[in-house]
Amino acid sequence: MLDARTAPPVVPQEIRREDYRAPDWLVPAIELDFDLAAEKTLVTARLSVERNGEHDRPLRLDGDEIVPLAVLVDGAEARWTMDGATLVVELSENAAVVETRVALAPDRNSKLMGLYASGGLLCTQCEAEGFRRITFFPDRPDVLSRYRVRMSADKARFPVLLANGNPVETGDGEDGSHWAVWEDPFPKPSYLFALVAGDLAVNSDPFTTMSGRSVELGIWVREGDLPRTDHAMESLKQSMRWDEETYGREYDLDRFNIVAVDDFNFGAMENKGLNIFNSRYILAAPETASDADYDAIATVVAHEYFHNWSGDRVTCRDWFQLSLKEGFTVFRDQGFSAAIGSAAVERIEQVKSLRAGQFPEDAGPLAHPVRPDSYIEISNFYTATVYNKGAELIRMMHTILGPEAFRAGSDLYFERHDGQAVTCEDFVRAMEDASGADLRQFRLWYSQAGTPRVLARLEQDGAGATLHLAQTVPATPGQTDKKPMLIPLRVALIGERSGAELATERLILLDGEQSSVRFDDVGEPAFLSINRGFSAPVIVTAERRAGEIEALAVSDQDPFARFEAMQELMSRDLLAAIYGGAVETGATVAAIRSTLASNALDPAFKALAISLPTEAELAEKVDPVDPAAIHAAREAFRVAIGEALADDLEAAYAGAAADPDSLDSLAKGQRRLRAATLGLIAAGNPERGTELARRQFAEARTMSDRQAAMMALGTVGGDAWDEALDAFYRRFAGDPLVIDKWFSLQASAPRAETLDAVEALEKHPDFNLANPNRVRSLAGAYAMSPFAFHRADGRGYDWLARMIVAVDRVNPQTAARFVAPLGRWKRYEPVRSEKMRAALERIMAEPSLSKDVLEQVSKSLA
Ligand code: PHE
Ligand code: ZN
Numbered sequence: 084m085l086d087a088r089t090a091p092p093v094v095p096q097e098i099r100r101e102d103y104r105a106p107d108w109l110v111p112a113i114e115l116d117f118d119l120a121a122e123k124t125l126v127t128a129r130l131s132v133e134r135n136g137e138h139d140r141p142l143r144l145d146g147d148e149i150v151p152l153a154v155l156v157d158g159a160e161a162r163w164t165m166d167g168a169t170l171v172v173e174l175s176e177n178a179a180v181v182e183t184r185v186a187l188a189p190d191r192n193s194k195l196m197g198l199y200a201s202g203g204l205l206c207t208q209c210e211a212e213g214f215r216r217i218t219f220f221p222d223r224p225d226v227l228s229r230y231r232v233r234m235s236a237d238k239a240r241f242p243v244l245l246a247n248g249n250p251v252e253t254g255d256g257e258d259g260s261h262w263a264v265w266e267d268p269f270p271k272p273s274y275l276f277a278l279v280a281g282d283l284a285v286n287s288d289p290f291t292t293m294s295g296r297s298v299e300l301g302i303w304v305r306e307g308d309l310p311r312t313d314h315a316m317e318s319l320k321q322s323m324r325w326d327e328e329t330y331g332r333e334y335d336l337d338r339f340n341i342v343a344v345d346d347f348n349f350g351a352m353e354n355k356g357l358n359i360f361n362s363r364y365i366l367a368a369p370e371t372a373s374d375a376d377y378d379a380i381a382t383v384v385a386h387e388y389f390h391n392w393s394g395d396r397v398t399c400r401d402w403f404q405l406s407l408k409e410g411f412t413v414f415r416d417q418g419f420s421a422a423i424g425s426a427a428v429e430r431i432e433q434v435k436s437l438r439a440g441q442f443p444e445d446a447g448p449l450a451h452p453v454r455p456d457s458y459i460e461i462s463n464f465y466t467a468t469v470y471n472k473g474a475e476l477i478r479m480m481h482t483i484l485g486p487e488a489f490r491a492g493s494d495l496y497f498e499r500h501d502g503q504a505v506t507c508e509d510f511v512r513a514m515e516d517a518s519g520a521d522l523r524q525f526r527l528w529y530s531q532a533g534t535p536r537v538l539a540r541l542e543q544d545g546a547g548a549t550l551h552l553a554q555t556v557p558a559t560p561g562q563t564d565k566k567p568m569l570i571p572l573r574v575a576l577i578g579e580r581s582g583a584e585l586a587t588e589r590l591i592l593l594d595g596e597q598s599s600v601r602f603d604d605v606g607e608p609a610f611l612s613i614n615r616g617f618s619a620p621v622i623v624t625a626e627r628r629a630g631e632i633e634a635l636a637v638s639d640q641d642p643f644a645r646f647e648a649m650q651e652l653m654s655r656d657l658l659a660a661i662y663g664g665a666v667e668t669g670a671t672v673a674a675i676r677s678t679l680a681s682n683a684l685d686p687a688f689k690a691l692a693i694s695l696p697t698e699a700e701l702a703e704k705v706d707p708v709d710p711a712a713i714h715a716a717r718e719a720f721r722v723a724i725g726e727a728l729a730d731d732l733e734a735a736y737a738g739a740a741a742d743p744d745s746l747d748s749l750a751k752g753q754r755r756l757r758a759a760t761l762g763l764i765a766a767g768n769p770e771r772g773t774e775l776a777r778r779q780f781a782e783a784r785t786m787s788d789r790q791a792a793m794m795a796l797g798t799v800g801g802d803a804w805d806e807a808l809d810a811f812y813r814r815f816a817g818d819p820l821v822i823d824k825w826f827s828l829q830a831s832a833p834r835a836e837t838l839d840a841v842e843a844l845e846k847h848p849d850f851n852l853a854n855p856n857r858v859r860s861l862a863g864a865y866a867m868s869p870f871a872f873h874r875a876d877g878r879g880y881d882w883l884a885r886m887i888v889a890v891d892r893v894n895p896q897t898a899a900r901f902v903a904p905l906g907r908w909k910r911y912e913p914v915r916s917e918k919m920r921a922a923l924e925r926i927m928a929e930p931s932l933s934k935d936v937l938e939q940v941s942k943s944l945a
Pocket of ligand 2: 386390408409412
């Protein structure tokens, strides 16, 4: 007989979308009573249940690591059994009040799902299936209930008691305890339940909605963090106004509360009226937060707020529909960020992050459709595909329908489905019904995984030009046979002599495997500007004429297309070098020189345009991947550019000195341009780069300047780097968000010695396996640093595999997120590939892995 240690791990049962069935029992109302303490919390739940349709099935209540202390039906001892973790209650009537009681130990809940302790607070995280760790309940998003929540706790330790909705009563109890009752008038699924208890201070501000209702906004943090909440508050008010103006959505409760916690599995959570945030997406001061942090805070605050409609008022029928709320809400937060910042820069960044996170996912073993067909552990499906590709799907509908029809579709969607739990199909149907558009073929974007590839060839003749297009959708796990998609491509032809757009830009809807589109009246030789604004999330390969891409890189009027041409130009020459050709930087040098010299471009755009494709982006374009060859070619390229453009870069660096007290787009863009030019200066002349970086570090008044200087020093290494690290640590010791940066700066330095630093940091007293931010700042940053991680000796893989196993014992959700970098093993050259696979095998051989890690590793090995 096999013992448990050598038996092959059993991969748990898959849940399939096609098995969806409406719930057997509904729970229109629930009363929860919490007797809160960190070591032991008692939860009493009274569920008003109703039989849904005609059947004689029992009530099944999900549970996870909880045991019933009592089960009563209409006040009397009930007939109940356990089926695994599920509580099964026999009910003879069609309606009943079912009461259960459980005891929790929040201070031992290291998974950070359910009720847990974080820095002296008690807080909850329920999405997706955390509510079942708090009480027995049909924990699925299509069961909507009205919640009444009573909390009691020691008043000195937990002076603030918050839950969803509005406060209705408070009072003092015996022995220094106090209590509060909150009621949420809006029926909601259990994943949106939240409570917080703790010693918190509040930044509060009133907001008047478009219909004149007054809302009290509150951002709750530790007392000492209050000065760092103003940016989040400002962002919240801007989001509320923007959602009224852009989508006609108004806030609906008297209170809107946000709480910041230090231990959190994701970015933030949209619980109705009580958002809970990872503190990194709330707290900001110029000294401690970079410009990128400020922007991320605005985006995440907006994202969670927008969920109040796209997620809370209209929610998901089941977890396969996750992109219904996430794709749409990401699209909404992207629109907000574009409106408050530079639309062009925002779009470029969105595409960069899609390419960094989603394209690799779509091309690897974990590829799945935006609406998945099956899962083992739903937490593994909070992915770049569901979020970011999902947002691209919404954007394509916006492009195809146009802004007015899209808005009409959104209005119809909210009106038709308010208070319901619905599907992606319902969203698309609302768009069709409001606009009259036919989106039948478009729906394939929800069901087919993989990034479509489009080949484009422009053929010119005397009278005009013909654009020949062809598409293919690559095979992905479980999907070998793909149908052609509906691909909206914004296209313009640009005159080779005039540099002007010949006729107006067209929106081409490519719907077949091949298609040809005619352009008349093209009076001069033309260049092809295609997929402008990144109108479709596809990989376009265009046949280019000599000089075409060089010209587009400095002249395309569409900022995204111009950025893209620059990337295409640099990729072309970098790939030649990666494959062993000469390092030919002439075209890039000319394009960067002209970009830097332009008076029309803003500094943020310049910074993005002159940045080389990352090593990870280049890895997507070669087969097999040899990270050392990519790194060597790219470094040689950077050195050559830095040398050739030394004077231009120095001038641009000096000319981009920003006002350190300003956070406006100009100042942020200038800091960014300084960072980009500093990196290239240091590549061309390490001594000069070190000198400038040292000075920038010493004089820095913003975190952006400090961080950029550190990055330049980290690439070169040496004493200046060590000194900067020490100074940084001494200055910010005790500030966890900044110490996270200190960890990740070291873990992502693109040098061979980085692994030694990573191993030392793992033993640093500030390293903490139980804090997801800290784990990400070490393991996440290291695994995302291609050259340092992909060592030929495989030690990087061994380190990560060990870390995954260690984190899995504490927090499976966080551990599972680190599997993907190893999972791409099939793409790598044989030596690394084999070592990556072996590292996965070693994880797989560990006894008692979580479902989370098991799913990701077994799919990666398949
Ligand atoms: N729903 C959250 C968001 O997108 C993400 C999240 C998922 C947070 C699961 C916690 C747990 O905003
Ligand atoms: Zn979201």
